[in-house]
Amino acid sequence: MSLQRRLVSVALATGLVLMGAGCAKDDPKSDSAGAASTLKIGFLGSLSGTYQAVGTDLRNGFQLYLKMHDNKLGGHPIDLKIGDEGDGAPTAVPAATKLIKEEGVVAMTGIVGGGSVAAVAPLLADAKIPLIGSNGRPELKDLSGVWTTSFMSSDPGSSIAQYIKDKVNGPVFAIGPDYQGGYDEVGGFTTEFAKIGGQRPTPAARRCGRPSRPRRTSCRTSARSSPAAPRRSTPSTPARPRSTSSSSTSSRT
Incomplete structure (x- = not known):
């Protein structure tokens, strides 16, 4: 695993330590003696498809952090639930829905693609589940409950x-x-x-x-990076006229 991805995994885990502590304050399962209850944390990452290597590294790094810290975050035992983001929103949304509705996670982390973040964020907002994302993120209308360890995708x-x-x-x-x-x-x-x-x-x-x-x-773009050098011509070699088309080049994918 690359050093950068290790650092990202540590950052995710560190953020969830604070998140877990916050969730525990209102957790009725914590008894008066201060016994720490188990928290369900969801990890969503690309475990198949184009970015499988990235998602697998993030998952392994997160699991390694838990292993090195007695499987606890903020003093609470962690029940880690894992979902496969796949190649984007079409697979990320049902995986996130399962983590929220069936697994009952109290926080979520991971997510490789910006499109997945944009699609999953509204689901988490509705369920009042915080997200610590790991990759470049798109513009989001609602940032309440969303943190990221990376940069804007733009x-x-x-x-x-x-x-x-x-x-x-x-x-x-x-x-x-x-x-x-x-x-x-x-x-x-x-x-x-x-x-x-x-x-x-x-x-x-x-x-x-x-x-x-x-x-x-x-x-x-509509701007040139710098003025183009003028074409030279001789009486025996007329200059070719330059194209005046401003349409964008396109290709089907």
Whole structure:
């Protein structure tokens, strides 16, 4: 397991220590002598599909933390319930629903994909179950009861925009995968790139950050990174006319 994923797993467990202590305050199963009751904690991660390696590392790291701490968080024995997030929301939602309704977890952690977070968060909010997420997260309308050990999903794209603006001479295309994480990263880049270029994003660029956008995997910004060098020509070799098309390149996935 990589050091980064180990640190994420420790951060998740540390957050749940505090969470578990908070849940125990109102737990009627704790007797007057202060005996610690068992808490059910849900772990949801990609244990199959594209990101199986990531989800498996997170689960193993979390289980290792529990093993090294007498299977307790905040002094309370933990009954860990595990669900398979799979490749995204279509499998994450039923797995989360089972953890909430059938297993009766009092807190949840893990989750690899931003799309899974966006789909599962409303379920947890309705059930008043807190979430400590482990990966890049999308914009959420309701952040009550949601914590994350990572960055916003749009941050990697927006953070590289200035470098591309300074180094690339000509039009820039941002290409990303056709799911929530791709929308967030491409949307972050196109928005920031257009802003530092002093222009507004094109309609195609704005659509990149929306899950409901048409299925396309590349978006063109409305700003050039720097003025293009003029084409040279001689009397015997006329210059080729440059294309004036501003439409975005698209491909079906």
